[in-house]
Amino acid sequence: xxxxxxxxxxxxxxxxxxxxxxxxxxxxxxxxxxxxxxxxxxxxxxxxxxxxxxxxxxxxxxxxxxxxxxxxxxxxxxxxxxxxxxxxxxxxxxxxxxxxxxxxxxxxxxxxxxxxxxxxxxxxxxxxxxxxxxxxxxxxxxxxxxxxxxxxxxxxxxxxxxxxxxxxxxxxxxxxxxxxxxxxxxxxxxxxxxxxxxxxxxxxxxxxxxxxxxxxxxxxxxxxxxxxxxxxxxxxxxxxxxxxxxxxxxxxxxxxxxxxxxxxxxxxxxxxxxxxxxxxxxxxxxxxxxxxxxxxxxxxxxxxxxxxxxxxxxxxxxxxxxxxxxxxx
Amino acid sequence: xxxxxxxxxxxxxxxxxxxxxxxxxxxxxxxxxxxxxxxxxxxxxxxxxxxxxxxxxxxxxxxxxxxxxxxxxxxxxxxxxxxxxxxxxxxxxxxxxxxxxxxxxxxxxxxxxxxxxxxxxxxxxxxxxxxxxxxxxxxxxxxxxxxxxxxxxxxxxxxxxxxxxxxxxxxxxxxxxxxxxxxxxxxxxxxxxxxxxxxxxxxxxxxxxxxxxxxxxxxxxxxxxxxxxxxxxxxxxxxxxxxxxxxxxxxxxxxxxxxxxxxxxxxxxxxxxxxxxxxxxxxxxxxxxxxxxxxxxxxxxxxxxxxxxxxxxxxxxxxxxxxxx
Numbered sequence: 100x101x102x103x104x105x106x107x108x109x110x111x112x113x114x115x116x117x118x119x120x121x122x123x124x125x126x127x128x129x130x131x132x133x134x135x136x137x138x139x140x141x142x143x144x145x146x147x148x149x150x151x152x153x154x155x156x157x158x159x160x161x162x163x164x165x166x167x168x169x170x171x172x173x174x175x176x177x178x179x180x181x182x183x184x185x186x187x188x189x190x191x192x193x194x195x196x197x198x199x200x201x202x203x204x205x206x207x208x209x210x211x212x213x214x215x216x217x218x219x220x221x222x223x224x225x226x227x228x229x230x231x232x233x234x235x236x237x238x239x240x241x242x243x244x245x246x247x248x249x250x251x252x253x254x255x256x257x258x259x260x261x262x263x264x265x266x267x268x269x270x271x272x273x274x275x276x277x278x279x280x281x282x283x284x285x286x287x288x289x290x291x292x293x294x295x296x297x298x299x300x301x302x303x304x305x306x307x308x309x310x311x312x313x314x315x316x317x318x319x320x321x322x323x324x325x326x327x328x329x330x331x332x333x334x335x336x337x338x339x340x341x342x343x344x345x346x347x348x349x350x351x352x353x354x355x356x357x358x359x360x361x362x363x364x365x366x367x368x369x370x371x372x373x374x375x376x377x378x379x380x381x382x383x384x385x386x387x388x389x390x391x392x393x394x395x396x397x398x399x400x401x402x403x404x405x406x407x408x409x410x411x412x413x414x415x416x417x418x419x420x421x422x423x424x425x426x427x428x
Numbered sequence: 429x430x431x432x433x434x435x436x437x438x439x440x441x442x443x444x445x446x447x448x449x450x451x452x453x454x455x456x457x458x459x460x461x462x463x464x465x466x467x468x469x470x471x472x473x474x475x476x477x478x479x480x481x482x483x484x485x486x487x488x489x490x491x492x493x494x495x496x497x498x499x500x501x502x503x504x505x506x507x508x509x510x511x512x513x514x515x516x517x518x519x520x521x522x523x524x525x526x527x528x529x530x531x532x533x534x535x536x537x538x539x540x541x542x543x544x545x546x547x548x549x550x551x552x553x554x555x556x557x558x559x560x561x562x563x564x565x566x567x568x569x570x571x572x573x574x575x576x577x578x579x580x581x582x583x584x585x586x587x588x589x590x591x592x593x594x595x596x597x598x599x600x601x602x603x604x605x606x607x608x609x610x611x612x613x614x615x616x617x618x619x620x621x622x623x624x625x626x627x628x629x630x631x632x633x634x635x636x637x638x639x640x641x642x643x644x645x646x647x648x649x650x651x652x653x654x655x656x657x658x659x660x661x662x663x664x665x666x667x668x669x670x671x672x673x674x675x676x677x678x679x680x681x682x683x684x685x686x687x688x689x690x691x692x693x694x695x696x697x698x699x700x701x702x703x704x705x706x707x708x709x710x711x712x713x714x715x716x717x718x719x720x721x722x723x724x725x726x727x728x729x730x731x732x733x734x735x736x737x738x739x740x741x742x743x744x745x746x747x748x749x750x751x752x753x
Contacts, residue, residue, distance in 0.1 A: 174548060220730075226737050230491060230548050231687045235730035238674055242723025249719045354552055367546045399563035399666075406556030413545045413553075 120364035120416075124379040131383060135390030142390055152275045153264065155385035157336040158349075159278055159378075161356045162363075163285040164326040166377045169360050170289075170302045172369025173229040175323065177217060179352035180240035181330035182337065183345075185210040187244040189334070190253035190344035199257050207331045213240055214327015218320035237353070244346040254343025264340030274336055281329075286374040294318070302370030358405060359384055362412035384408070437684055437739065441699040445706060452710040459713055466592070470584070470660070472705030473594035474653050478676045479683070479697045480605045481646035486680055487622040488635075488642055489689030490547035493673050494536065495650040497558035500668040502528035503654030504562050507571040507580075507664035514577040521580055525655035526648050532558055533647015534640075541639035555673075563666040573662035584660035594656055601649070606694045618642060623690025678725055679704045681732040686740070704728075 135142040142148075161178050168175050189206035193199055213236070220232045268276050289295040300308040301315055309315045333352075338344050363380035365372030384405070391401060452459045478495060485492045506525035510516050532554070539550040573581070588596040609615040620628040621635045628635055658664045683700025685692030707728070711721055 176548070176552075220734075224734060224737050226688055226740060227733055228687065231681075231733055232730075234491075234674070234677070235726055235733065238722055238726030239730060240726075242720070242726050245719040245722055246717075249717070351556075354556060357549065357552065361549065367549055397563075397568075399560045399568070401560075402556040403560035403564070406553040406560065409553040409556075410539065410545065410550065413549055414539070414543050 121373070121376050121379055124363070124376060124383055128379065128383050128386065131387050131390060135386065135393070138390065139393040141393060146270075148386075149270065149272060149275065151386065151389040152278075153272045153340065155388060156272075156274045156278050156381070157264075157333045157340065158352050158356055159359075159381040159385075160281060160329045160333040160336070161326065161352065162359045162377050162381055163281060163374070164322060164329045165356050165360045166285070166363070166365055166372065166374055167289065167298055167322045168229075168326055169357070169365045169367060170298050170369060170372055171319065171322065172302045172305070172367075173221065173319070174357070174367075175217060175229065175233045175326050176353045176357070177213070177233040177237035177240055178326060178330045178356060179349045180237045180244070181210050181213045181327050182334040182349040182352060183347070184213060184240045184244045185331040186334040186338045186344040186348060187248050187253070187346055189338065190256075191247050193256065194253050199260055203335060206334055207328060210327045210329075210331025210334065211324050212327065214324040214330070215320065217327065218323030221323065222316040222319050241346065248344070248346050250346075252343045252345045256339070256342065260339050261342070262339070263336050264338075277336075281332075282374070282378055286378075289374050298322070299370055302368075304370075354409070355384065355405065358409035358412065361409060364416075366416065367413060380412075438693075438695060438699060441682070441684075441696075441703060445699065445703050448703070448706055448710065452706075452713060456713045459710065464709070464713075468705055468709040470592055470594045471709065472701055473592075473598040474656055474660070475675060475679055475705060476598050476698065476701035477601055477649055477653050477656070478672075479679045479701050480601055480694070481642075481649035482673075482676045482680050483683075483685050483692050483694075483697050484609070484618055484642040485547070485646050486677075486685050486687060487618050487689060487692055488639055489622050489625070490540065490639070490642070491677070491687075492536070492547065492551045492643065492646050494532070494551040494555040494558055495646065495676060496669040496672040497555045497562065498529050498532040498647055498650040499654040499657060499672065500664075500666070500670075501532065501558045501562045501565070501654070502526070502651035503658035503668055504565050504571065504664045504666075506655045507576060507658045508565060510577055510580045511571055511575040516577075516580075518579050518583050521659075522583065522652065522655050525658075526651040529651015529654060530644060530648040532651070533644040536647060537640035537643035540643055541636040559666075559670075562668075566664070566666060568666060570666075571658075571664040576659075576662060581659055581662050584656060594660065597652075597656070602694060602698065609694065614638070614641070619690055621689075674725065674729070675704060675708075678729045678732070681729055681736065684736060686736060687733055 132143070161182075165175065165178070185206045188209045189202045192205055193202040197205070217229075217233055217236055220236070221227070221229050224232070262273060263277075264274065266273050289298065297308065297313045297318055300311070300313055301318065305315055334349070337349060341348065359380040360372075360377050361367060362383065363372065363375075363377030365377060387404070388401060391404070449460065458464060478499075482492060482495070502525040505528045506521045509524050510521050536550060536554055539545045539554070540547050584592075584594055586593050591599070609618065617628070617633050617638055618641075620631070620633055621638045625635055654668075657669060679700040680692070680697055681687060681700070682703055683692070683696035683698070685697060685700075707724070708721070711724065712718065716724075
């Protein structure tokens with residue numbers, strides 16, 4: 100007797116394979132490479148290309164959990180402040196005499212705690228959107244960072260701490276290896292586990308998911324805590340790279356991180372998007388920045404480019420859909 | 429019941445403002461002097477003008493994070509205009525600034541209403557664009573006091589019928605906004621779109637037009653505030669009013685504007701702005717370090733939104749209990 104299994108995957112079709120958002124990103128990355136190679140002869144050099152990742156991969160650690168958050172239809176604009184706060188706490192404790200290993204552990208703990216607070220507030224006060232909650236905590240977290248360090252910088256870390264931001268494993272920068280590992284874990288979580296499927300379910304319809312037995316609240320708290328933790332990881336790399344910490348570090352990261360996620364094809368309405376797109380977008384924006392930096396384009400122009408890129412990324416799928424969708428609340 | 433609570437909330441705010449003032453006065457007698465009060469109210473005027481626009485935006489369930497940048501851009505453009513053409517009439521300078529702000533608002537309105545980008549994303553993106561353009565317009569330089577003609581600086585220091593211009597403009601805008609949101613059809617539609625977009629659409633309200641309108645008004649007000657700001661501080665910089673949108677949002681939520689849309693009153697945001705103005709003015713007088721200000725502001729926002737949410741829950745529970753089955 101013949102048995103048939105019903106797969107939960109759609110059958111492979113060339114049409115949908117070719118019409119993937121990710122190909123557009125690949126094409127854009129290729130365009131950035133061609134453009135940059137024409138602008139500067141120093142760009143296409145494998146060593147430079149690898150080294151460049153040291154400059155932009157720190158925020159990429161936050162992109163990974165941000166994909167989860169935006170998939171659920173939420174947003175977290177406090178991540179940059181969490182980076183600043185956990186970095187400042189770490190630097191301050193180290194200067195107060197705590198061993199560096201412990202200070203780093205505290206950094207991760209502070210980040211997770213901040214994320215957990217975000218998650219709890221959002222879950223306990225459902226009438227408040229994640230926008231306003233994380234807007235408030237964004238100010239509070241950075242405010243605490245300013246209270247701790249005022250306008251000082253703290254640093255003088257031990258020599259080995261530089262390893263995170265400056266050293267290599269073989270020929271490959273350590274940060275790239277670390278990011279590859281984290282990206283693999285997050286991709287696995289999203290695409291190969293029930294946890295990942297639940298994220299899509301929540302993003303598509305939180306109420307229906309709840310009634311089908313998805314622990315919506317618990318998952319939200321876990322994901323926001325994860326975002327806090329990864330912000331602290333980003334803080335470790337950023338602080339190591341800069342060699343010191345200030346309360347104003349990482350300002351504007353929330354915009355860049357959200358831009359990367361949205362450009363990666365994750366819909367702000369929730370429930371749609373893949374990890375691969377976001378990871379491609381990290382490298383797209385990263386190399387765009389790096390290349391424009393090589394030809395001395397000012398930081399202000401970059402601001403404009405980045406803002407427009409974010410809007411372009413959100414607008415294109417909307418225009419493509421043609422029809423207006425009913426606004427989600 | 430809900431009207432009662434709203435009234436209670438405003439009385440509570442008023443009582444809190446009075447208590448705070450008395451408390452600060454006891455600690456520092458120079459607080460309730462004519463000079464300081466005047467200074468405080470003129471500072472609050474700009475904040476309160478912006479709060480009107482922000483209230484309209486929040487009423488529709490939106491948020492505008494770009495107004496600090498819009499303010500900087502329009503202030504910069506008008507400052508550049510008067511430094512280039514010193515004989516320019518102050519009203520023309522105000523017109524230029526407001527116009528620039530209006531264009532910014534129109535773009536945002538288009539993105540939110542037509543392309544249907546989430547307000548937070550659209551305004552976050554445009555915030556960077558406007559801020560970048562401010563630097564580009566000035567080439568990274570400041571426009572400082574000596575480059576501005578006296579007529580321009582007089583906008584903020586001059587007076588109309590014995591009232592400082594800034595305060596007069598704020599009062600005029602509040603009167604107009606009060607009439608607009610309470611006594612015109614379009615004004616009421618803003619509330620309708622915010623409290624229930626689906627029913628609003630079903631009852632024939634074109635929510636797209638309303639959204640376009642509120643973001644344009646917000647932009648124009650931010651443009652006007654930009655001119656007033658630059659005239660008051662006699663300097664236009666690339667980083668003017670960075671993060672000021674947060675104060676404005678704080679003033680709105682303190683004044684009882686619900687972040688979930690559809691609820692908020694002009695009288696509330698007047699009190700919210702005044703309370704925030706007093707806080708900003710009083711903290712330095714109490715020798716609270718400037719580094720605490722950001723934290724206090726964030727805590728105030730969080731407290732206000734949580735308080736609003738809890739009050740709303742109480743109202744809803746009362747409604748349920750009173751319902752006859």
